[in-house]
Amino acid sequence: MSAAEARTAVIALGGNALSPPGERATIADQFRHTRKSLEPIVDLALQGWNLCIVHGNGPQVGDELTRNELARGEVEPLPLGVLVASTAGWIGYMIQQSLENALQRAGSTREVVTLITQVQVRPDDPAMADPTKLIGHDLTEGRARSLELKGHAVKEVDGAYRRIVGSPAPWMVHELGVIKFLVDRGTIVIACGGGGVPVFRDEELGLEGVDAVVDKDLAAAVIARDLGADLFMILTNVDAVYADWGTDQQRALTELTVEEAERLDAAGALGEGSMAPKVRGAVDYVRHTSGRAIIAELAQGRDAVRGTAGTTILP
Amino acid sequence: MSAAEARTAVIALGGNALSPPGERATIADQFRHTRKSLEPIVDLALQGWNLCIVHGNGPQVGDELTRNELARGEVEPLPLGVLVASTAGWIGYMIQQSLENALQRAGSTREVVTLITQVQVRPDDPAMADPTKLIGHDLTEGRARSLELKGHAVKEVDGAYRRIVGSPAPWMVHELGVIKFLVDRGTIVIACGGGGVPVFRDEELGLEGVDAVVDKDLAAAVIARDLGADLFMILTNVDAVYADWGTDQQRALTELTVEEAERLDAAGALGEGSMAPKVRGAVDYVRHTSGRAIIAELAQGRDAVRGTAGTTILP
Numbered sequence: 001m002s003a004a005e006a007r008t009a010v011i012a013l014g015g016n017a018l019s020p021p022g023e024r025a026t027i028a029d030q031f032r033h034t035r036k037s038l039e040p041i042v043d044l045a046l047q048g049w050n051l052c053i054v055h056g057n058g059p060q061v062g063d064e065l066t067r068n069e070l071a072r073g074e075v076e077p078l079p080l081g082v083l084v085a086s087t088a089g090w091i092g093y094m095i096q097q098s099l100e101n102a103l104q105r106a107g108s109t110r111e112v113v114t115l116i117t118q119v120q121v122r123p124d125d126p127a128m129a130d131p132t133k134l135i136g137h138d139l140t141e142g143r144a145r146s147l148e149l150k151g152h153a154v155k156e157v158d159g160a161y162r163r164i165v166g167s168p169a170p171w172m173v174h175e176l177g178v179i180k181f182l183v184d185r186g187t188i189v190i191a192c193g194g195g196g197v198p199v200f201r202d203e204e205l206g207l208e209g210v211d212a213v214v215d216k217d218l219a220a221a222v223i224a225r226d227l228g229a230d231l232f233m234i235l236t237n238v239d240a241v242y243a244d245w246g247t248d249q250q251r252a253l254t255e256l257t258v259e260e261a262e263r264l265d266a267a268g269a270l271g272e273g274s275m276a277p278k279v280r281g282a283v284d285y286v287r288h289t290s291g292r293a294i295i296a297e298l299a300q301g302r303d304a305v306r307g308t309a310g311t312t313i314l315p
Numbered sequence: 316m317s318a319a320e321a322r323t324a325v326i327a328l329g330g331n332a333l334s335p336p337g338e339r340a341t342i343a344d345q346f347r348h349t350r351k352s353l354e355p356i357v358d359l360a361l362q363g364w365n366l367c368i369v370h371g372n373g374p375q376v377g378d379e380l381t382r383n384e385l386a387r388g389e390v391e392p393l394p395l396g397v398l399v400a401s402t403a404g405w406i407g408y409m410i411q412q413s414l415e416n417a418l419q420r421a422g423s424t425r426e427v428v429t430l431i432t433q434v435q436v437r438p439d440d441p442a443m444a445d446p447t448k449l450i451g452h453d454l455t456e457g458r459a460r461s462l463e464l465k466g467h468a469v470k471e472v473d474g475a476y477r478r479i480v481g482s483p484a485p486w487m488v489h490e491l492g493v494i495k496f497l498v499d500r501g502t503i504v505i506a507c508g509g510g511g512v513p514v515f516r517d518e519e520l521g522l523e524g525v526d527a528v529v530d531k532d533l534a535a536a537v538i539a540r541d542l543g544a545d546l547f548m549i550l551t552n553v554d555a556v557y558a559d560w561g562t563d564q565q566r567a568l569t570e571l572t573v574e575e576a577e578r579l580d581a582a583g584a585l586g587e588g589s590m591a592p593k594v595r596g597a598v599d600y601v602r603h604t605s606g607r608a609i610i611a612e613l614a615q616g617r618d619a620v621r622g623t624a625g626t627t628i629l630p
Contacts, residue, residue, distance in 0.1 A: 026391050063390040067382040070389065074452075075378040076341050082405045089404015090397045092431045093512055101521030113493050114431035116407045137389075178428050178502060187493060197408055206416030 003186030015056030040301030088193030318501030330371030403508030
């Protein structure tokens with residue numbers, strides 16, 4: 001089977017897939033954890049799948065925001081979009097090196113590259129005016145007030161303070177053409193790290209960055225949809241989609257049609273937090289392609305690849 | 316002329332091409348300065364050249380080192396190689412967006428991408444044991460001593476202190492195959508930002524990062540050589556190669572053969588600092604290809620493209 005005939009999978013890896021739980025992960029910890037996280041991707045690569053990998057950056061961009069704030073007295077802080085590009089650079093480097101090494105040990109010479117990616121959002125996306133995405137580490141009240149004075153939105157959550165930004169919907173990955181070109185060739189492409197840098201098209205200036213973040217699962221779903229991928233897999237820290245999440249009746253779902261998924265979502269039965277966008281991304285992808293989506297726990301990624309773990313979303 | 320038949324140029328842009336002189340450049344300053352710096356590249360792109368761009372990261376990685384040091388109490392500092400990947404991500408984003416916007420205003424739809432790049436060095440490179448490359452901003456004596464205690468080499472220069480690291484010779488750009496594939500297709504590729512992440516090949520583990528920096532002009536020369544580029548252009552803050560630099564007899568050279576260049580270098584007549592590696596990179600490239608190399612001042616980049624500024628190095 002040549003690369004051009006191979007099936008294509010898009011894999012979304014949670015930011016926690018790269019940074020182990022707990023505070024102050026050193027870079028050695030992160031490399032070690034990353035190697036472990038890549039096992040299901042190695043399996044797919046060895047089976048001949050064409051692959052695009054999207055990763056989160058939550059813990060890492062939190063570190064960057066802290067560095068930028070604490071050094072503000074000496075060096076200008078970078079805006080959020082630039083920090084997304086920065087974390088996409090260094091997390092991409094970690095993944096591409098770790099994955100190529102793992103593939104080589106398994107006898108594969110497939111190449112892995114990281115592309116810095118811009119994701120177009122609509123400047124009038126209502127999410128821009130209504131920030132809901134918590135970013136960065138917990139802040140003391142003093143630091144929270146200081147950030148507010150500098151124009152950043154801050155929210156109190158469980159007695160601590162966090163920065164909060166808009167999370168507009170991705171509608172197009174600007175570099176899709178190059179991603180497709182490389183993926184079809186068999187190159188494993190890491191793209192849209194941290195959801196990609198959110199940009200909009202200004203009539204006069206062209207592309208311009210916005211101070212926001214794009215949900216990485218939704219960005220990955222857009223890539224999977226627009227590549228016409230055969231498989232879209234979201235590897236996260238929950239082992240399946242649950243019905244009645246957080247209640248006595250909660251139960252893991254092995255399979256879900258898009259209609260069932262939409263019904264659960266509309267009823268608010270997916271639980272708050274990060275599962276709803278994952279399911280919405282998966283549904284949008286399945287609706288537009290003939291592919292299947294799997295949402296599974298990272299630690300069960302190899303089983304999920306075999307179809308024996310996680311939740312599969314079907315047409 | 317199709318992209319596959321087009322001539323190929325590799326352009327090395329100094330870190331100062333992106334960050335304006337003076338302290339505390341905001342990101343808006345950097346974007347504005349970057350747009351201006353890209354004019355010669357826009358000219359080449361409009362003339363149909365296939366292009367690969369390599370950029371420096373001196374001022375930017377200096378900022379990153381400061382951020383990492385000042386935040387050390389709260390978040391783990393990142394090693395130098397990871398910071399190179401980080402700056403390659405965000406500077407690459409700035410260049411790709413600014414360049415594509417400039418091309419679009421000029422009526423061109425050529426696409427621009429950033430690849431995170433690893434550069435293989437030899438683990439036994441003597442430069443690893445003998446650090447000579449100053450990095451980061453000026454340090455107070457107190458901060459210098461604290462860095463030394465953490466295992467970093469520090470040097471006193473003109474009454475201030477700087478970090479100093481090894482700068483091993485690049486001998487192979489790991490992602491060359493993908494760079495060539497995209498460049499030949501007409502995609503403008505930004506690669507080896509900050510000289511690329513230095514790595515070596517460990518027999519058992521595969522590629523491993525090293526705590527060092529690669530000279531970006533030498534890395535660009537390796538790309539130009541291995542792509543078989545027709546033109547290699549280094550845009551910097553000096554308007555030409557000078558003979559007898561720093562003496563009463565100093566004079567700008569319009570043309571230089573590789574033999575003349577090597578004679579000047581051997582005689583120490585190129586002056587200390589950054590010109591010697593530029594000339595050595597250019598000479599190595601010209602020797603291995605039938606191309607020509609130009610070293611010119613960034614502000615005269617458009618004239619250099621026309622052949623009316625800078626120093627041309629010929630076989």
